[in-house]
Amino acid sequence: MVSVEPHRDLHLEQLQQLVNCHLAGVVPGWQLPTSVIAGSLRPRPGDPDFDLWVAERHTLCAVEEDRLLGAAHVLRYTSEAAVGAGYRGTAELAWLLFWPEAEAAARALIEAARELVSGWGPTRVYACDTSLPVPVVSGVPESWPHVSAALVRAGFASLAIHEQVLYGGRLPEVGQHAPPVAGLEVRAVADEPGQRFLAELDGLEIGFLEWSPDLSCGGSLPALAGWAELCALRIREEWRGRGIGGWLVRRTVPFLRMVGVSRVVVALTAWQEEAGAGRFCKRLGWEPVVRLEQGWSAGA
Known part of the structure; x- marks a missing residue:
């Protein structure tokens, strides 16, 4: 009983x-x-x-x-x-x-x-x-x-x-270094608890990306060592559709490799996935892992 x-x-x-x-x-x-x-x-x-x-x-x-x-x-x-x-x-x-x-x-x-x-x-x-x-x-x-x-x-x-969906996979290849827009540069900004990178054109921020590069929480979760989360990626509306998001991800791959990252997880809402974030993840080699209610x- x-x-x-x-x-x-x-x-x-x-x-x-x-x-x-x-x-x-x-x-x-x-x-x-x-x-x-x-x-x-x-x-x-x-x-x-x-x-x-x-x-x-x-x-x-x-x-x-x-x-x-x-x-x-x-x-x-x-x-x-x-x-x-x-x-x-x-x-x-x-x-x-x-x-x-x-x-x-x-x-x-x-x-x-x-x-x-x-x-x-x-x-x-x-x-x-x-x-x-x-x-x-x-x-x-x-x-x-x-x-x-x-x-x-x-x-x-x-x-x-x-509803939420987790996408995951290995780090993408760095790819070509030439920016999709001439003069576009990446600048790193410390942002606890992760790392923020800005996409800037002539000093103007047109997008940003945030990584949480250590899901093992300092080693307390050893099974998650080598995993990072892509927490946020935003490109200003007038600059979308030019490949800036994918380029920004690939340009930050060397940073992730330096801290031991080999796999990535991304949490999307259902509407984000349908709006194009799912297709974006697949272009980087990341596939749906599980859906959560x-x-x-x-x-x-």
Whole structure:
């Protein structure tokens, strides 16, 4: 019989296996060490996962005969003015994971989370916005149909406009150095936590690009070593369609190589993909990796 109990350290090894098996269905090869998982469950001030908006966090484990079948992480957001209006006084099922054949465990976890949340009196309950402590990933990936089905059965719904798609692949070749517009130059600007590059013409900024060049977070996520995220790329409207975006990406490849980057991930919204960003990624050799449903919520 499935029972739900608070997370204990003795669950950690099985929880890591559960997390990493699911994460492998998002980006192959990505995984989390036990130290990062444990730290995200009970973060302290100064930790990367510490969130001043969160008043309480609880991790629930569904267990049957000492086997971990599933787990859920539940958050209560404060009602203070510093909290974003959309999250003020709300709760969130930050993540829900369970083995696909363990539907009973999923039902038990959701029921336990619902009982916990009901005592808080939230204005709304979100699901899977916070997600796992790994860069880029937020929402429910299409490779987790059992999770999305469990959320739907529990009364949650996602908004199609919040769909996200991850593109990924190897660094493109540097290509030719001649700019697509005569006189176009690239200038690097330090921009924490990543790196910003400007495309300038006669001192005028006509576009920029931002990289997050170390998704391993300083080595705390060793499986993500060598991965970078293309966080932003903007070209002024009157200069679009001239190949400046692709040229800017290729011109910054030497910088990425110097810091050990060999692979790239890009997170696009569905409308960005349809508007041309998807075609742009494919021209650089990056293909869709996974789609994620975001914007899950239910009434209080």
